[in-house]
Amino acid sequence: MTDQNPVFIPGPTNIPDRLLNAMHMQTRDHRAPDFVDTFAPVLRDCKRVFGTESGEVIIFPASGTGGWEASITNTLSPGDKVLIGRYGMFSHRWIDMCQRHGLDVQIVECAWGSGAPADKFAEVLLADSNQEIKAVLATHNETATGVKSDIKAVRDALDSAHHPAMLFVDCVSSLASMPFEMDRWGVDIAVSGSQKGFMLSTGMAILGVSQKALAAMEAAQLPRTFFDFRDMMAANASGGFPYTPPLQLIYGLRESLDMLFEEGLDNVYARHYRLAEGVRQAVRAWGLKLCATSPELYSDTVSAIYVPEGFDSNELTAHAFNKYGISFGIGLGEMNGKAFRIGHLGSLTDVMALSGLAAAEMAMADLNYPIELGSGVRAAQNYYRSTATKIAIDHQGGVS
Numbered sequence: 101m102t103d104q105n106p107v108f109i110p111g112p113t114n115i116p117d118r119l120l121n122a123m124h125m126q127t128r129d130h131r132a133p134d135f136v137d138t139f140a141p142v143l144r145d146c147k148r149v150f151g152t153e154s155g156e157v158i159i160f161p162a163s164g165t166g167g168w169e170a171s172i173t174n175t176l177s178p179g180d181k182v183l184i185g186r187y188g189m190f191s192h193r194w195i196d197m198c199q200r201h202g203l204d205v206q207i208v209e210c211a212w213g214s215g216a217p218a219d220k221f222a223e224v225l226l227a228d229s230n231q232e233i234k235a236v237l238a239t240h241n242e243t244a245t246g247v248k249s250d251i252k253a254v255r256d257a258l259d260s261a262h263h264p265a266m267l268f269v270d271c272v273s274s275l276a277s278m279p280f281e282m283d284r285w286g287v288d289i290a291v292s293g294s295q296k297g298f299m300l301s302t303g304m305a306i307l308g309v310s311q312k313a314l315a316a317m318e319a320a321q322l323p324r325t326f327f328d329f330r331d332m333m334a335a336n337a338s339g340g341f342p343y344t345p346p347l348q349l350i351y352g353l354r355e356s357l358d359m360l361f362e363e364g365l366d367n368v369y370a371r372h373y374r375l376a377e378g379v380r381q382a383v384r385a386w387g388l389k390l391c392a393t394s395p396e397l398y399s400d401t402v403s404a405i406y407v408p409e410g411f412d413s414n415e416l417t418a419h420a421f422n423k424y425g426i427s428f429g430i431g432l433g434e435m436n437g438k439a440f441r442i443g444h445l446g447s448l449t450d451v452m453a454l455s456g457l458a459a460a461e462m463a464m465a466d467l468n469y470p471i472e473l474g475s476g477v478r479a480a481q482n483y484y485r486s487t488a489t490k491i492a493i494d495h496q497g498g499v500s
């Protein structure tokens with residue numbers, strides 16, 4: 101195995117040298133004034149990435165899963181009704197978490213490969229005349245299937261039913277890679293993490309929280325201590341933390357925000373679209389199919405690709421790792437054995453994406469897949485050549 105090969109898993113993502121360097125630091129006193137000077141602007145600048153001016157940003161030492169837990173325990177009470185669609189492994193896990201917290205979970209079962217069922221949500225919300233549903237939960241980017249959902253459509257479903265339920269969105273694998281508009285879409289809690297679009301190591305759950313969600317906090321009866329928004333916000337108000345903060349990660353996040361803003365968020369989104377489109381052209385040239393059932397659902401951060409009938413995607417991912425030292429995402433849940441995933445988010449260039457496509461082709465050819473060696477790479481090359489603009493590379497791996 102060599103660290104020279106990028107990973108093509110959809111998180112954790114490749115960490116640019118600039119961020120590794122930013123996190124490589126000695127212990128500092130988190131109660132000293134210079135921590136306060138660093139942390140408050142980090143929280144403020146994260147708001148820009150979430151697309152919120154009116155909301156707050158709250159960071160816990162956790163992975164994204166901890167962010168899910170914080171979202172429900174701070175706003176809901178046992179027995180509260182929530183509405184959620186199941187269309188992949190991540191929405192499935194959030195459902196499981198809600199059930200284990202004693203919530204009354206109304207599930208809309210959807211085909212894996214489809215997105216948040218806004219039309220069905222609209223029907224259910226309209227029929228909920230006593231307004232018992234307290235929150236609607238949606239996964240913006242279903243990492244298991246490579247499906248991006250239309251969150252604005254879910255907001256419209258709530259509005260058209262004049263329903264006051266809160267809207268919680270998992271944007272762990274979309275934030276800082278694909279457009280996200282917390283205020284415009286009326287999202288009450290947006291859950292993300294450090295190890296995907298932010299290009300850092302795992303260890304921070306990063307949440308955007310609306311004033312409406314904060315107002316629900318006092319009445320919420322689900323138990324929480326470590327993840328209590330109230331303790332965190334009270335400490336943050338004076339620039340501090342209620343317990344020991346993950347200092348190196350917070351300094352890394354400072355640098356990550358600087359990188360994102362230097363490139364420009366719109367350019368970050370355009371780069372992800374372009375990288376993803378090259379991968380999709382390759383998949384088409386191979387004659388393979390994406391799990392996402394229609395183009396408006398295509399994710400720009402991960403492509404889940406069905407292997408042909410009679411092949412085992414786990415064999416493919418294991419072979420690619422064992423022979424070429426390269427990691428692709430395995431098929432999760434219902435997709436296990438049937439699909440593999442190419443993660444194309446975070447710190448990635450055309451050249452890196454092409455290396456992943458070339459390696460995938462070698463592994464498929466070794467296993468006698470009915471693909472033509474070079475066909476996907478050629479399709480992606482043509483797309484990247486025709487859409488490339490001249491870029492200036494700074495020597496830290498950023499693009500300006």
Ligand SMILES: *Cc1c(COP(=O)(O)O)cnc(C)c1O
Nearest residue numbers: 163164165190241243272273293
């Ligand atoms: C990665 C991811 C998570 C969080 O997983 P953790 O392993 O807890 O960080 C949640 N939702 C989605 C859609 C993800 O891609």
